[in-house]
């Protein structure tokens with residue numbers, strides 16, 4: 044039987060059960076964040092073939108917990124959670140799409156995109172929130188005095204929290220940096236009935252208010268922290284890495300690249316790979332590449348010193364608003380993860396992310412600016428020879444491009460700050476006559492004919 048406990052991330056020896064009437068996310072002894080520690084010997088004790096058969100059988104189930112990409116791996120995701128506490132909205136099970144044409148542009152033809160944004164609230168945050176909200180249901184049943192769930196957010200966390208809290212009929216409170224998130228991201232928690240507080244600060248400012256609220260305010264014991272400091276979210280988010288390996292017939296890619304903000308997802312991806320390795324389902328070692336926007340790149344700067352020193356910085360404006368974070372709460376978890384796998388981090392300019400998004404969209408994707416940061420990071424790492432031209436690279440697409448219409452509009456209208464919109468496309472106004480339409484079409488076709496027809500078979504990245 045698999046099991047897990049909360050342990051101190053700094054290794055001071057603190058170890059507590061996750062199911063408790065006074066839940067905590069930080070170590071009472073030394074203040075470091077707690078991590079969920081799986082009993083990997085129990086995972087390793089079962090034969091890899093047994094895990095394989097079990098997971099494969101669940102892929103055929105259409106509804107309920109087994110149909111969730113997260114809960115179909117429930118022996119590895121918060122084991123000990125009673126099934127009747129599960130709050131699922133059909134998260135996970137997102138497509139893994141071959142992207143050879145974009146890969147050729149970036150210098151890594153064996154490129155794949157894990158479409159985590161194809162999800163209820165349009166981002167991978169759903170993977171973590173199903174676990175966190177399910178745990179809150181279990182904690183309340185066990186007698187914990189939780190009255191509401193609370194988070195600071197760059198937009199997607201609050202959308203996911205509000206949705207899952209609404210499904211569980213739990214009050215949700217979100218703190219957002221005023222005017223620094225997209226319209227879609229603001230509308231989502233409002234529509235789900237959350238209390239939305241817009242603060243005149245940035246994400247890091249919202250985060251410190253949230254920390255005070257859950258640590259020192261009179262409401263502290265009644266508010267449950269839903270930021271990725273809370274390791275329960277990482278439990279759910281690690282299933283994206285498991286699904287990638289599963290979709291590649293249980294082989295591990297050479298690289299998984301992802302955008303990093305608060306860096307919880309970097310830790311989560313590493314945790315997913317770690318448990319898959321322990322089970323014997325994958326053998327090869329995957330390295331992580333974290334992309335950051337140059338306006339908010341403290342991890343990429345630390346990479347230059349081999350992670351010897353890390354300095355938080357004030358995050359500047361970037362189109363990748365969901366990773367506009369200068370003081371990431373999971374930085375130590377992320378550095379441990381990168382050191383474990385020999386991974387690294389790359390900084391990407393606004394021009395590079397704008398261009399990567401436009402190129403991706405022109406190959407049939409519709410990427411969010413954060414995913415564009417990861418793509419541009421892959422291109423840079425390939426040019427520097429860090430990522431090899433034959434390496435299999437999976438980019439974790441973290442959100443749906445439709446949540447970031449302001450970004451797409453700015454690029455195509457040639458007003459994205461810091462970016463030259465070389466691939467901008469604009470509507471052509473024509474008079475309402477067949478002649479006018481016909482000549483516009485003829486011009487378009489002529490321009491298209493000069494393009495080389497380069498459509499690789501969608502399966503040319505064969506397994």
Ligand SMILES: *Cc1c(COP(=O)(O)O)cnc(C)c1O
Nearest residue numbers: 199304305306307308413441442
């Ligand atoms: C939250 C988020 C990220 C960053 O994830 P972290 O765990 O904070 O590093 C990246 N992209 C999108 C779209 C996000 O919502």
